[in-house]
Amino acid sequence: MIPVRGFEGRVVAVLGLGRSGLSAARGLREGGADVLCWDDNPATRAAAIAEGFESRDLAQSGGFDGVDWLVVSPGIAHLYPVANPAVAAAWEAGVPVDNDIGLFFRSLGSGAWDEYDQPPKVVAVTGSNGKSTTSALIHHILTEAGRESQLAGNIGRGVLDIDPPGDGGVVVLELSSYQTDLARALTPDLAVFTNLSPDHLDRHGGMGGYFAAKRRLFAEGAPDRCIVGVDEPEGRFLANQLMEAREDARVIRVSSGTRLGGPGWDVFARKGFLSETRKGRQVASIDLRSVRGLPGAHNHQNACAAYATARALMLPPKVIEAALHSFEGLPHRSQIVAEVGGVRYVNDSKATNVDATLKALQAFPRIRWVCGGLMKDGGLGGLAAGLPNVVKAYVIGREAATFALGLPGVDAQVCTDMATAVAHASAEARDGEVVLLAPAAASFDQYDNFEQRGTDFASCVRAALDM
Known part of the structure; x- marks a missing residue:
């Protein structure tokens, strides 16, 4: 577990007690906070009470009396199409609203990192489609390469349920727009944008709000390196916004179906072949047609994003290629x-x-x-x-x-x-x-x-x- 830091002796309310909400409550308590919980589902509330948490209906009058912070689970609307009554009550009471992703980023580092040869890194993956497969594939490649890796977020474990990463460890997070939209801290070392297509538009007030929620991971997080799918206009816009110059290798462009060129760092797939180019020259190539767990152009895009991330983490192409062939895919995704x-x-x-x-x-x-x-x-x-x-x-x-x-x-x-x-x-x-x-x-x-x-x-x- 990652103990949540910065709330010792303060009262923090948690709204929504599913996997991420209950995990946040435990992490807050481990870090020394006094935790109040609420969920509209009586059975879920009862489970939290059985763990020793106090329950309070936050939407009622006086629900935020004495409360310093509110943590909201991702499934609960905080703005569109209409704010949850408890969230609106927090605004009225002047209580800051956050989520478990924000708590994770503000709490991850520890003094032990000063003794590590290689500080741990966080890879955060977002996008409309393919983010689960891409996240799982990055985790698989790292594991096959002998690197310590943990998979969490919108897939696998809750972000605060993971173990504190060790020397050179990597945390791979899949983050939905619900999670990136509200988090007050977003500081990954590497950030990945797979693609964008219309989804969850009611929750974000339209396509612009949806893209803005994804973009926060890059604009506010200031990652050291960004891997950006450029097959849609929004991806091309994002990559362009992040670049300081054409040859800026801090941005790796990714495509499935389009041959990318130029002086920067690109990874693309065409006709079943993945190519990595730097400064206009091909430096590696992989035949994806025989990779059984990644069929189709959409999975080739996932492979390109995962490959680019692994290369940014200094893994050699041959190691990555071997891991691609041993990847069996995720349940319910091809x-x-x-x-x-x-x-x-x-x-x-x-x-x-x-x-x-x-x-x-x-x-x-x-x-x-x-x-x-x-x-x-x-x-x-x-x-x-x-x-x-x-x-x-x-x-x-x-x-x-x-x-x-x-x-x-x-x-x-x-x-x-x-x-x-x-x-x-x-x-x-x-x-x-x-x-x-x-x-x-x-x-x-x-x-x-x-x-x-x-x-x-x-x-x-x-x-x-x-x-």
């Missing part, structure tokens, strides 16, 4: 769950928006596509470039019929439930095809989360194949 009779079954349940789903559709040439769920704003028009790869769609969810109407020119069967969709897809699939779950929709109409949906897909595949 995860191969079975391969029978020449048919591959891929679980990409995390593809909850149109952009992520388009990249999944473009990763395979002949697809039996399981899709649908709780549709998001913006429609399905952005999938058009990937639809030629679809042999047939099998649509699930309460809005299955409406979803199917949004797929012009696609042979679409309304199945409603996962078992029916997988049964039909597996029965009709032929050698060389892929049965792909890439929903292009949220899961909440039928499942608690995308993980539960992906797990159900895998179970239905095993049942259909009698495995």
Whole structure:
């Protein structure tokens, strides 16, 4: 655990007692703070009380009497579409609002670091799509190279649950826009921006607010080195803003599909080959086509970002290449769950928006596509470039019929439930095809989360194949 520093003897309130909130409460108590907790869920409150925490409804009159600081869990809105009543009450009471990421960065360093040969480093990864895979891949490369590494944040453990890093240790954090938006301290050594596509727009008041939340990691954190995906205008803008000159090697540009050139430091993938260039000259190359755990151009972008990060941490290309080949991928993200009779079954349940789903559709040439769920704003028009790869769609969810109407020119069967969709897809699939779950929709109409949906897909595949 990372004890939270700077609040000894002060009263800190924690709003939201999920994984990150309860972790923050424990870290605050370990650091000497007096902690008050609140969650609207009675069962969650009871669990915190069982650990000895005091509970107080912060939104009630006098809820912030004597409180010095408020820590808010990432799932709780603090501005758009409307501030949580407890957050608004904190503003009125003049109580500063922070989150566990801010506490982590202000508390990570310790006096023991003065005795280390190599001070620990923090790598922070953000973006719309691919940040989980990129973070896990960086962690995997470091581990395979024999470097101490811990994975936390929006993936793995809560940031304050990790062990204090040792000599030369690396902490890899996946950070969502909910986390970067509110943190009062953001000071990673290396920061990674994967890409940007519309998502969580209601929470950030539109696309500009969403990008601004991501940009805070770079503008306010002042990392020593930035790895920036430049396949969207926002990434190109960000890279340009961070550069002091064309040859500024503190910014490593990353692309999937575009050959980058110039006097700086670039990593890009084209036609399945990763290239690293410096000062306009290629210094390393890796054939990604045989890397089984990273199929498709979107995963090649993840590979480029992870490779660039590992190179910035002084790892040699051959070590990185070997680690790429041993990476098995993450559950629910282009995860191969079975391969029978020449048919591959891929679980990409995390593809909850149109952009992520388009990249999944473009990763395979002949697809039996399981899709649908709780549709998001913006429609399905952005999938058009990937639809030629679809042999047939099998649509699930309460809005299955409406979803199917949004797929012009696609042979679409309304199945409603996962078992029916997988049964039909597996029965009709032929050698060389892929049965792909890439929903292009949220899961909440039928499942608690995308993980539960992906797990159900895998179970239905095993049942259909009698495995």
